[in-house]
Amino acid sequence: MRVVVAPLSGFPDGERRIVEVSGRSIGVFRVGESFYGIRNRCPHQGGPLCLGHVLGDAVADAPGGAAIVTDPLRIACPWHGWEYDLDSGQSFMGGSMAGVRSYGAGVELGGSLLETATARPAQRVPGPYVAETFDVSVEDEYVVLHA
Amino acid sequence: MSHVETSSGVDVRGVRPVELVDCDVHAQATEAMLAKYLSARARRMLERYGRRTPRVTEWYPRARNAGMRVDAWPGKPGQIWGSDPETMRAQLLDEFGIDYAVLEVLSGQDCYDDPDFAAEWNSAVNDWQLDEWLGFDSRLRGTIAVPHEYPELAVAEIERRAGDERFVAVLLPASAAEPLGARKYWPIYEAATGNGRPVAFHTGGYVDHRGAGYPSFYLDYHVGNGIVMQTQLTNMVSGGMFEAVPGLRVVLTECGVAWAAALIWSLDAAWELMREDHPRLQRRPSEYIRDHVWFTTQPIEEPDDPQHLVWAIEQAGLGDRLLFATDYPHWDFDSPKQALPRALEAPLRRAILCENALELYGLPSERPV
Amino acid sequence: MTDVIDCDVHCAPESYDALFPYLSDYWRQYITEAGIRLNGVAHAYPRGVVAPAPPSYEALAEHVPDLAILNCVTGFETHRNPYFAAAVASAINDWVRDEFLARDSRLRASVVVSTISTDDAVSEIERVGEDPRFVQVLLPVRSDLPWGHKNNHAMFAAARDAGLQIGLHAWGRAGKAPTPSGFTTTYLEDYLGNQPIAQAQVLSFVSEGVFERFPDLRVVVSECGFAWLAPLLWRFDKDWKGVWREVPWVKRRPSEYVHEHFLFTTAPAHLSGDPAAIDQVLEMLDGPGILVYASDYPHDHGDGLPALMDRLSEEQRHELMSGTAAKLYRMTG
Numbered sequence: 073m074r075v076v077v078a079p080l081s082g083f084p085d086g087e088r089r090i091v092e093v094s095g096r097s098i099g100v101f102r103v104g105e106s107f108y109g110i111r112n113r114c115p116h117q118g119g120p121l122c123l124g125h126v127l128g129d130a131v132a133d134a135p136g137g138a139a140i141v142t143d144p145l146r147i148a149c150p151w152h153g154w155e156y157d158l159d160s161g162q163s164f165m166g167g168s169m170a171g172v173r174s175y176g177a178g179v180e181l182g183g184s185l186l187e188t189a190t191a192r193p194a195q196r197v198p199g200p201y202v203a204e205t206f207d208v209s210v211e212d213e214y215v216v217l218h219a
Numbered sequence: 220m221s222h223v224e225t226s227s228g229v230d231v232r233g234v235r236p237v238e239l240v241d242c243d244v245h246a247q248a249t250e251a252m253l254a255k256y257l258s259a260r261a262r263r264m265l266e267r268y269g270r271r272t273p274r275v276t277e278w279y280p281r282a283r284n285a286g287m288r289v290d291a292w293p294g295k296p297g298q299i300w301g302s303d304p305e306t307m308r309a310q311l312l313d314e315f316g317i318d319y320a321v322l323e324v325l326s327g328q329d330c331y332d333d334p335d336f337a338a339e340w341n342s343a344v345n346d347w348q349l350d351e352w353l354g355f356d357s358r359l360r361g362t363i364a365v366p367h368e369y370p371e372l373a374v375a376e377i378e379r380r381a382g383d384e385r386f387v388a389v390l391l392p393a394s395a396a397e398p399l400g401a402r403k404y405w406p407i408y409e410a411a412t413g414n415g416r417p418v419a420f421h422t423g424g425y426v427d428h429r430g431a432g433y434p435s436f437y438l439d440y441h442v443g444n445g446i447v448m449q450t451q452l453t454n455m456v457s458g459g460m461f462e463a464v465p466g467l468r469v470v471l472t473e474c475g476v477a478w479a480a481a482l483i484w485s486l487d488a489a490w491e492l493m494r495e496d497h498p499r500l501q502r503r504p505s506e507y508i509r510d511h512v513w514f515t516t517q518p519i520e521e522p523d524d525p526q527h528l529v530w531a532i533e534q535a536g537l538g539d540r541l542l543f544a545t546d547y548p549h550w551d552f553d554s555p556k557q558a559l560p561r562a563l564e565a566p567l568r569r570a571i572l573c574e575n576a577l578e579l580y581g582l583p584s585e586r587p588v
Numbered sequence: 589m590t591d592v593i594d595c596d597v598h599c600a601p602e603s604y605d606a607l608f609p610y611l612s613d614y615w616r617q618y619i620t621e622a623g624i625r626l627n628g629v630a631h632a633y634p635r636g637v638v639a640p641a642p643p644s645y646e647a648l649a650e651h652v653p654d655l656a657i658l659n660c661v662t663g664f665e666t667h668r669n670p671y672f673a674a675a676v677a678s679a680i681n682d683w684v685r686d687e688f689l690a691r692d693s694r695l696r697a698s699v700v701v702s703t704i705s706t707d708d709a710v711s712e713i714e715r716v717g718e719d720p721r722f723v724q725v726l727l728p729v730r731s732d733l734p735w736g737h738k739n740n741h742a743m744f745a746a747a748r749d750a751g752l753q754i755g756l757h758a759w760g761r762a763g764k765a766p767t768p769s770g771f772t773t774t775y776l777e778d779y780l781g782n783q784p785i786a787q788a789q790v791l792s793f794v795s796e797g798v799f800e801r802f803p804d805l806r807v808v809v810s811e812c813g814f815a816w817l818a819p820l821l822w823r824f825d826k827d828w829k830g831v832w833r834e835v836p837w838v839k840r841r842p843s844e845y846v847h848e849h850f851l852f853t854t855a856p857a858h859l860s861g862d863p864a865a866i867d868q869v870l871e872m873l874d875g876p877g878i879l880v881y882a883s884d885y886p887h888d889h890g891d892g893l894p895a896l897m898d899r900l901s902e903e904q905r906h907e908l909m910s911g912t913a914a915k916l917y918r919m920t921g
Contacts, residue, residue: 117557123290132837135738135797150289151552153830165829167523167841196839282834397770398777429765430781431788432733436834439734439791441827442820446784447768449816454767457776477819480865484815485780485858488890493637493776520822522872530868531819534860551830 077208077215090122093219100208100217101126101158103145108158109206109217110147115163116201119151126158147203156203166199234585237318238569239555240576243421243472243515243544244311244320247301248347253326256343261336272331275426278433279440284550291548300548304355311547312358315555318573319358319582321387321419322348323472327364328392328424337366338376345380353385357587360580362390362419363411370403374410381414387580388417392424393444393474399451400458408464417468417513417579420451441551448474449482452512456486459499461507468579470513473546477520480534483508509536513579515544516571517553525560532567541571542579592653593913596757596810596853596882598641599648600628600662601683606643610679615672629665631762634775639886645691651885654910655919657723657755658697659810660684664728664760674708677701681716689721696917698726698755706739710746717750723917724753729785729812730760734792744802753916756789758782758811786812787820794824794845797837806916807850811884814852815859818872821846847874851916853882854908857892866899876904880913 077089077100088101090112097112099122112122125148132138146155156163207218250270254262276286291310293303301307312320327341344364352359363380365373380386389411397403399420411418422444430450434440448471461467486504494500500507514537522528532538545553559568577584601607603626604619611619618624628640641660642648660680666673680700688695699722701709709725716722725747727735735756747754759782765771766781786809793799793807821843828835828842838845859866870876876896897905913919 117554119288119554120290125284125289127833130833130836132797134801135741135835135837138836148283150284151550151554153283153550165832165841167844197841282831394769398767398772399769401770424769426768427765428768428788430730430767430785431735431792432731432737434734434788434792434795435737436795436831438827438831438834439788439795441831442791442824443768443788445820445823446787449784449787450767450781451769453777453780454772457774475819475823477822478816480860481813481815481819481858481869482783484860485783485813485856488856488858488892489776489780492888492890493779497774497776518823518826520819521826522818522822527818527868527872528822530865530872534865534868551827 073219075217075219077217080210080213080215083215088122091217093217096219097122098206098217098219100215103158107208107210107215109208109219110156110158110161111204114149114151114154115203116149116152116154119149121147121149121156121203124148124150127155154201159205161203161205163199163201164196166197233587235588237573237577237582237584237586239315239317240543240573240582241311241317241320241545241547241555242470242542242576243517244307244322244547245301245549246307246322246324246348246352247299247548248324248326248344249297249299249302251297252302253340253343253347256346257339261339264336270332272329275329275423279437281550282437286550288548288550288552304352307547308356311545312356317358317555318586319360319576321360321362321580322352323362323390323419323421324348324364325421325423327366328390328421330366331368331425334366334369334372337369338372341366342376342379345376345386349383360385360387362386362388363416364390365407367391367404367407368396370406373407377407377410377414381416386416388419388470391418391420393420393422393447393451394424394426396425398454398458400455400460402458405460405463408460408467412464412466415581417470419470419472422448422473444473445475445478449478452482452508453486456504456507457497457500461511462499462501467511468513469511470515470542470579472515473517473544475518475520476514476516476537476541477528477531479514479537480531483535513540513542513575515542517544517546517558518551519553519558525562528560529562538567539570539575542576543572590654590910590914590919592881593910593919594653594656594883594885595808595880595913596659596855597648597651597656597885598887599658599660599684599688600641600643601626601680602643607676607679607683610682611675615675618672626662627665629661629759631778632661632664632759633887637775641886645688648688649692651883652692652694655694655696658684658688658695659726659755659757660700661726661728661757661759663700663703665762668704670702670705670708673702673704674712677708677712678715681712681722685716685719685721696721696723698722698724699752700726701743703728703731703760706743709743713743713746713750713752717746717752722752724755724808726755726757728760729756729758729782729789730766735789736792736794736796736798738796741798741801744798744805748802748805754805754807756786756807756809758786782812783816787816790820790846790850791824793849794842795835795838797835799845799849800837800839805849808853808880808916809850810853810882811855811887812852813856813858814854814873814879815869817846817852817878818869847878851878851880851912853884854879854893854896855882855884855887856889857896858889859892859896861895863895863899866896870899876900876908877912879908880916881909
């Protein structure tokens with residue numbers, strides 16, 4: 073289903089619109105020349121995700137040395153602050169591969185419990201919570217949501 | 220018009236059974252909203268010197284959404300998150316079908332201004348609840364804020380408010396100048412119990428960080444709310460306040476629940492080793508906790524395996540001691556629809572969502588619509 | 589094959605006389621003039637209820653299993669003069685080396701360091717850390733600032749360079765009220781107070797990024813219990829998901845760092861009397877692999893440990909009694 077959200081000229085950079093489509097609330101965001109569509113419902117406890125802050129990632133190689141990178145952009149739920157990639161809906165607060173935490177019975181004695189069991193991820197680990205995303209296109213000077 | 224639920228019909232008497240009690244909601248007053256209740260002297264003190272107690276949000280800024288649900292901002296002049304009854308009614312009571320909500324107004328909790336001011340400030344909190352909230356919606360209940368470091372003044376405030384049964388508890392902070400089980404505070408507990416009210420200890424207050432020292436981050440501070448209450452519960456039990464005030468009921472509020480079992484086991488083990496040195500403790504710590512201690516659920520712990528939370532609740536014997544709470548409008552708000560794991564079976568869920576609260580606070584199990 | 593590695597055994601000099609050979613003229617005079625006496629860490633281990641730690645090898649010898657790690661917490665009771673604290677720490681390490689380590693190859697020890705000067709802690713680690721009989725740096729759970737704080741990172745670097753782990757042990761200076769509000773008045777509260785304090789320290793190591801900076805560092809939490817860990821991690825993970833931006837160097841869930849970098853001695857084993865509940869606690873901990881055996885001799889915490897051991901398989905028991913510690917401390921034989 074294609075829904076016209078707004079004329080392009082009426083949708084400035086940095087703004088968002090929330091639309092109802094077939095009983096679903098969906099947020100459409102403009103960042104520069106890019107548009108994103110994401111369900112206005114946080115997978116965690118159902119909060120109105122699209123009312124949250126849009127933030128660049130905060131990255132630090134070492135304690136105290138943090139910088140903001142504007143790509144990827146994340147949207148933070150206005151309730152608990154859980155964040156989702158605005159483009160893909162993926163969250164990145166996940167657990168590492170299974171097996172890292174299996175220190176009990178079943179772990180082979182030969183393998184050291186105390187060696188680093190997995191390579192440390194340079195990036196954050198994708199998590200199980202994923203917000204539903206939608207395509208947004210610009211057609212004839214109109215912003216169109218594909219829901 | 221009333222909100223009609225399909226699951227529980229409205230009968231001809233115009234009542235519905237109660238299904239959801241929210242035991243920790245924050246109506247939040249601005250300074251102006253409370254100042255109008257002050258005497259001229261106290262108002263002048265406030266205008267000239269401001270509040271003398273440092274705000275804990277200055278030590279540990281709430282690193283997410285300023286500590287609030289972003290969508291709880293009323294957008295009305297002079298109003299802040301949680302200050303507008305209409306916004307709360309729509310966003311909380313009506314949205315989730317809440318039958319009763321217990322307001323805990325924290326403005327007076329960390330009041331270390333002078334005693335007279337502290338007494339007036341807490342009294343203002345209670346007047347504000349009466350004027351703006353308790354009459355506004357019959358679903359709302361209040362808690363009696365008291366100047367806890369000045370027990371005589373606190374007792375006077377309890378006596379002043381006890382006649383209005385819409386005040387269902389006495390409110391204290393989870394941290395104070397002395398450990399909460401100290402004898403200094405016993406007159407407050409006696410007055411609360413004598414007036415049929417439990418004492419709710421709410422996370423916050425003047426949290427010092429002796430022991431391990433001051434953490435650097437709000438993250439540690441926030442997780443530490445559960446740690447603080449472990450220390451306080453230990454002190455409450457060992458100090459003998461449950462012996463001294465036999466009918467006392469306490470509600471440990473907004474500090475988590477899953478830590479209780481391990482602490483109970485430790486308390487019992489330590490008591491076994493040292494019981495001869497604590498003759499005032501006639502019973503095991505776990506028995507005192509069983510008889511005297513309730514917990515609100517928020518912020519509910521979320522283990523990867525929800526069954527583990529159920530175990531933690533069962534290990535501590537808390538099935539009839541847990542009280543559901545949202546903590547609206549704070550950022551770590553628990554949704555009544557989503558926060559409790561599906562692993563909770565229906566009878567336990569019902570107990571947590573309303574039955575335990577109805578019993579503790581003596582609330583009617585039906586209410587008019 | 590090592591059957592039992594005891595990860596926390598206590599020893600302590602009876603008086604400063606035992607340390608005099610390792611102290612300068614100046615400090616001997618200072619101690620004498622000020623009338624400073626070792627109290628045997630009376631605040632932590634009151635003589636009326638707790639047996640004194642063995643002050644000599646003879647007093648200890650029969651309690652040593654295949655391998656034991658000596659923790660002398662005498663240094664926890666030194667006062668706030670940082671120069672004195674450094675001098676006493678060195679003296680203790682020398683005394684432990686001569687009195688115990690030199691006389692029994694089954695013994696290992698923690699390096700005692702000043703807890704109020706990072707520079708001095710670094711110096712002492714550099715002084716004795718190369719001795720393979722010293723296996724970890726002893727820190728008290730009670731501190732002025734949580735141990736993860738950046739002020740301490742140079743000490744962790746020194747430990748890493750010397751191949752030492754961290755032993756985080758119950759108690760600390762008696763002068764600090766151990767609670768978030770007010771003073772305790774009974775030993776029972778002080779005794780149990782180590783557990784919430786240890787919890788706060790666990791948070792600090794993770795949130796301050798210690799394990800991002802020092803990926804090989806491990807911390808053995810000793811005499812602080814362990815049954816409290818799983819619920820703490822549930823909360824820690826959940827809160828981190830909300831406020832991670834405050835600590836963006838914490839790249840993974842806090843519980844993962846804890847499971848990779850922390851071990852906990854089995855003292856005190858304060859558990860339910862119900863075996864099913866013990867099983868649940870073990871499952872909540874992802875198994876017993878995070879536990880290492882300690883007698884905590886001569887301290888008595890009741891008899892919770894046998895009930896725990898009863899729930900373990902033979903393999904798990906072996907890991908707990910020696911396997912895990914052997915790998916941690918790279919012990920052989």
